[in-house]
Amino acid sequence: MEKLMIRGGRPLRGTVQISGAKNSAVALVPAAILAESEVILDNLPLISDVAVYSEILQELGATVSRKDDVMRINPANLRSVPMPNGKVKLLRASYYLMGALLGRFGEATIGMPGGCNFEPRPIDQHIKGFEALGATVVNEHGSMKIFAKQLRGAKIYLDVASVGATINIMLAASRAKGSTIIENAAKEPEIIDVATLLNAMGAVIKGAGTETIRIEGVDKLHGCRHSIIPDRIQAGTYMIAAAATRGDVLIDNVIPKHLEAITAKLEEMGVEVHELDESIRIIGKDSYSPIDVKALVYPGFATDLQSPMTTLLTQAAGVSILTDYVYGTRFKHVPELARMGANIRVEGRSAIIEGGKLNAAKVKAADLRAGAALVIAALTVDNDITEITGVEYIDRGYDDLDEKLRLLGAEVWREQEE
Numbered sequence: 431m432e433k434l435m436i437r438g439g440r441p442l443r444g445t446v447q448i449s450g451a452k453n454s455a456v457a458l459v460p461a462a463i464l465a466e467s468e469v470i471l472d473n474l475p476l477i478s479d480v481a482v483y484s485e486i487l488q489e490l491g492a493t494v495s496r497k498d499d500v501m502r503i504n505p506a507n508l509r510s511v512p513m514p515n516g517k518v519k520l521l522r523a524s525y526y527l528m529g530a531l532l533g534r535f536g537e538a539t540i541g542m543p544g545g546c547n548f549e550p551r552p553i554d555q556h557i558k559g560f561e562a563l564g565a566t567v568v569n570e571h572g573s574m575k576i577f578a579k580q581l582r583g584a585k586i587y588l589d590v591a592s593v594g595a596t597i598n599i600m601l602a603a604s605r606a607k608g609s610t611i612i613e614n615a616a617k618e619p620e621i622i623d624v625a626t627l628l629n630a631m632g633a634v635i636k637g638a639g640t641e642t643i644r645i646e647g648v649d650k651l652h653g654c655r656h657s658i659i660p661d662r663i664q665a666g667t668y669m670i671a672a673a674a675t676r677g678d679v680l681i682d683n684v685i686p687k688h689l690e691a692i693t694a695k696l697e698e699m700g701v702e703v704h705e706l707d708e709s710i711r712i713i714g715k716d717s718y719s720p721i722d723v724k725a726l727v728y729p730g731f732a733t734d735l736q737s738p739m740t741t742l743l744t745q746a747a748g749v750s751i752l753t754d755y756v757y758g759t760r761f762k763h764v765p766e767l768a769r770m771g772a773n774i775r776v777e778g779r780s781a782i783i784e785g786g787k788l789n790a791a792k793v794k795a796a797d798l799r800a801g802a803a804l805v806i807a808a809l810t811v812d813n814d815i816t817e818i819t820g821v822e823y824i825d826r827g828y829d830d831l832d833e834k835l836r837l838l839g840a841e842v843w844r845e846q847e848e
Contacts, residue, residue, distance in 0.1 A: 434818040434832070437792070437809030437841040442677035444838045446664045448684050449475040450499065450658035452827045453734075454623040455521035457597045458658060459483045460501040461624055462528040463639060464605060465631050467653035473499045474658060474831035475496050478822070479521045486517050486524070504653075505534075512539035519543075521826070524629045525553055525594060526580070528576055529601030532565060538575040539570075552673040555595035562586045563599070563606055582606030583647055591616045597624050604633040606647040616641045618728040619688050623659045630654040638755035654720055662688040663734045663799075664828060669693075669712050670815065671757060671806045671835075673701045674745055676714035684710055693724055695739070699746060720748035720785065726755050737763045737803035744772045745810065746785040753780040762799055763800035766793040770807055770816070787812075795820030797829045807832070819847060 437515060439686035450473035459480060462469035474480060476499065484501070486496045490511055493504040512529055524543045532537035536679055537726035543553075557567045557574075562585075565578040571839075583606050593616040603610035615621070617639050625638030631654050634646035665684045671698055672679035686693070693703050693710070698721050702713035708740045720743070725733040733756035743750040754760050767774060769791040773784040790811045795801030801824035808816035818824075821844070824831060835842045 431819070431847045432821050432844045433469065433703065433847050434805070434821050435489055435815055435826070435843050435845055436805065436808035436818070437757070437813065437815045438809050439813040440676045440809070440839050440841060441594060442672050442679050442795055442809070442838040442840060443834070444563065444584070445680040446668050446834050446838060447682050448605040448660045448668070449473065449829050450476055451623065451661040452479065453593070453618070454620040454658050455480050457717060458523065458525050458627055459487065459501070459503070459532065460526040460657065461627055462601065463487065463490070463505040463530050463538060464533050464601060464628070465505060465651045465653045468502060469631070469653045470655040471503070472627055472655065472657040474497065474499050474501050475661065476778075477827055478825045479523065479827070482517050483518050489513070489517070506532065510535040510537055512573075513656050514541045514571070516653055518540075523594075526601065528556065528560070528574060529598035532560060532576050532578065532581065532607040533602040536579065536581065537723070539573055539575045539699060540571045540602070554811070555592045558597045559586050559588075559595055559599035559612075560602060561695060563602055565568065568775045571725050573817060581606035581647070583610040583645070585611045585613070587613045591630065591641070593618050593621060596621055600624060600635060603645040603647060605649070606636065606650065608647055610645040610647065612645070614639065615641055616727065617641065619659055619662065619685070627654070627656045630656055642650070647731055657708060660684050663732060665689055665710070666732065666735045667738050667802050667806070667828070669696060669710065670735070671713035671809060672741045673699070673714045673718075674806050675809050675827040676716060677838070678711070678713050680709055680711045682709040685707060685818070686710055691729060692735055694715040696723060697743075718746040720746040720750040722750065723752045733757050734799050735758065736760060738806055739800040740774065740781055740783060741767065741803045741806040741810075743783040744774070744785055744788060744807070748785055750783045750785070751780055752783060755779065762796035763803040765797070766800070766804055767807055769793050772807070790814035790816045792817045792819075794818070795823045798823045802828065
């Protein structure tokens with residue numbers, strides 16, 4: 431196992447290129463198996479979750495090849511194989527295989543998903559959607575067995591605007607017989623990205639990005655070429671890192687509209703933000719004002735940026751309050767930040783953060799975004815080395831992190847854990 435070593439105290443300066451969206455990629459790769467000919471995905475992030483998914487698809491019989499950020503998936507010889515264990519346990523988004531295999535073959539047996547364990551995230555809304563489409567769902571020894579003689583369109587109201595459930599129902603319904611309506615659907619940009627791919631494959635989906643999505647089922651889907659949207663969470667993380675280190679960074683290959691919530695909060699703190707057509711420039715300042723932040727579903731402040739934002743708020747002169755209304759217990763980064771000298775108190779869904787200087791320490795990433803928070807914290811420490819373990823979580827969502835930070839002037843390297 432590796433550990434990440436960071437000598438802090440250097441303001442980040444320069445330009446960083448943002449890769450394709452992780453939260454899109456982990457849905458688009460399984461969506462490709464709904465087609466019966468080759469699908470080409472461009473701008474794919476070089477992250478471990480995508481590598482695992484590539485291996486899973488090959489186990490199912492698909493032909494998968496990759497060169498740089500382009501992946502070719504030919505699912506012509508795909509077969510429905512029960513996958514109760516193995517690699518599906520390594521990533522949270524393995525549940526998208528349920529909707530994709532159900533739509534393609536009318537059956538799926540998938541083990542319960544793994545990934546970051548920061549809060550229980552039930553899949554009851556996924557199951558509700560599958561059952562509404564006419565599928566039978568049985569829990570067998572920790573695996574979900576889902577099958578249907580014929581999927582039929584239905585009107586489905588989601589009790590929670592779940593991104594995963596919205597996408598999973600879209601996948602299955604795209605090849606169901608008749609019309610499906612998803613009400614109280616999630617609105618995230620990644621849902622629009624998946625719908626764009628499915629439509630290019632021959633699906634008929636309207637309303638993605640709104641609370642009501644309408645799907646007309648089709649008998650077959652075909653291959654296509656699709657370019658993945660930029661990763662708004664990765665972009666937001668570098669925006670926060672630039673501000674926290676009092677740097678000057680141009681974050682390139684972004685969609686500024688997707689970043690409006692984080693942009694507004696940075697400006698409220700006193701960070702200088704300049705929006706361009708496909709990039710954002712962040713210029714840090716010597717002092718920041720404390721603010722209140724509420725993590726909400728899109729288009730609100732992203733819960734995936736809650737952890738990195740906690741670190742930035744330790745750099746404000748005063749007391750800030752950060753409340754997560756999406757995942758109320760997503761605060762595993764707080765004890766590790768406390769090891770670095772942060773003054774943070776958690777009360778229910780809120781973290782009360784008093785600004786102050788951070789110190790180097792040995793800390794451990796408990797999940798993907800907690801790891802990002804610790805990386806940013808390490809970058810702020812004045813000329814001392816922070817040691818971060820649990821790097822495998824960080825690699826799930828940030829491609830080429832070390833090199834990108836080095837190009838911005840950070841002193842970052844990896845060592846093997848003893």
